[in-house]
Amino acid sequence: MKTIAVLTSGGDSPAMNAAIRAVVRIANDKGLRVLGVHRGYNGLINGEVEEMDRSSVSDIIHRGGTILRTARSEEFKTPQGREKALNVIKVLKIDGVVVIGGDGSFRGAQLLSELGVPTVGIPGTIDNDLAYTDYTVGFDTALNTALDAINKIRDTSSSHERVSVIEVMGRNCGDLALFAGIAGGAENVIVPEKEFSFEDICRGIFEGKRRGKLHNIIILAEGVGGAHKLVKKIEEVTGIESRATVLGYIQRGGIPSAFDRILASRLGAKAVEVLIEGKSSRVVGTKNGEIIDMDITEALSIEKKFNEKLYEISIALSH
Template sequence: MKRIAVLTSGGDSPAMNAAIRAVVRTGIEKGLKVYGVHRGYNGLISGEIFEMDKHSVSDIIQRGGTILRTARSEEFKTPEGRQKALNVIKVLKIDGIIVIGGDGSFHGADLLSDLGVPTIGIPGTIDNDLAYTDYTVGFDTALNTAIDAINKIRDTSSSHERVSVIEVMGRNCGDLAIYSGIAGGAEYVVVPEKPFTVEDICENIFNGKRSGKLHNIIILAEGVGGAQKLARKIEEITSIETRATVLGYIQRGGSPSASDRILASRMGNKAVEVLLEGKSARVIGIKNNKIIDMDIKEALAIPKVFDEELFDLSISLSN
């Protein structure tokens, strides 16, 4: 193996740049030529590939987003699109590819592996929705961003003695909502994995009011959706002023936390090592603080198990 490439695909997440940096610097240290691919799989199809050196990744570890930029590629989902990408890979003599992204990006990496291209995946997504790994790159930073917003909203919520419904990201996975609910001292957490009723939430609000609480924070995962609607319902039932805040894309941006920078660096380093071991169709993860690699098909097949214990803790501490 002499030449490897790295790309970022799908939604961006904090510390993707730290992972890119680790891939480039580890690869160069191992005597490889390392190439960057602009705009994910779209760039692979159109040949937007350039050689990187150590200077290419200077001063990026603290930056959010991805210097390689990212995109979603409908064309790559077709056999014709993948063949175009394969042609580019062959012409440029790329011996292996490292893909940083979420489950959709991993499916793309798996398809590349099926075409005979050694491919390794690094989990970069704020949703923490890949079951094979304890944490994904970007989750911790997004969590801290949510906590910062919750703290600020609580201040004004207390001043006005109102209820605040705060919607965090998490399409099909409630991890961000649960973690931010516990760390942010929320009165209720609403996640896609658990049924809820507005009446249950209102009961919690009334209980809090009787015990002297000046505010109520409700954390809602985007997979459940409807923060404005839920706020209206709560105000209708309780007659307490209720406001909704959708945090949205601020959770994806910003300087990554120290934890995410270290995790991304460890995973980027491991990805290069796994390629040099001659492996393909693998994904990098972390289990019990150990960096691991696993077959990509096996990893994607593992169902995400909802953490009932953590959810129960969020309910218990809200009372």
């Protein structure tokens, strides 16, 4: 193992830069050469690489996004595209690749490993939707961004005695909505994993108003969809002024939290160690506070289990 490449793929998440920094500096410390691949798998196909050293990653640990840029690659999904990428890897004498991204990025790494290229994946996604790891890089920052918005919206919601529906990201995984709902003191949390009763929501709004509650906060995961539609129905049934706020991409940006920076640094270091150990087709993650590595196929096959206990707590706390 003399030369490794690092790329970011798919949707960006806060602290991807911290992970890149860790990969580069740990690898350099162990005598390895590092190539940064721009624009994910597209960049690998087109040979968009630059040599990176300690100076290349100075002053980036606090920056959101990814200095390597990111893209989704349809071409890499084809055998011809992967063959082009493999040719670039051979020409540049790359001995291993670190991929930072979500499940789609990991499937790309899996395909690359099937061509004989040692690969290691670092989980970088705000959705926290990879079941093998307790937390993904970027989730904590996105959660705190959502919480900051909830706090601000509550102020104006109380002033006007409104119902506020706040839509957060999470297409198939409701972790962001659930955690934000509990931390933000929401009256309702609506997630893809659980059915919800519109009648129960309206009943809760009426009961809260009878108790003198000045506002009602509902957190909705985007996978359930339709914050504006839900607001319209609530207003029609309850007669209470209601507003929808879709947080969107502000959850992906911003200064990464301390938790995400440390997690990204630990995972980046582990990824380099895994490659040096001669392992391939692996992912790194965290379980019960410990940094682990696992076969990528096994990791992707694990079904994400919704935290029923936490959901029950959110219901009990909202009454």
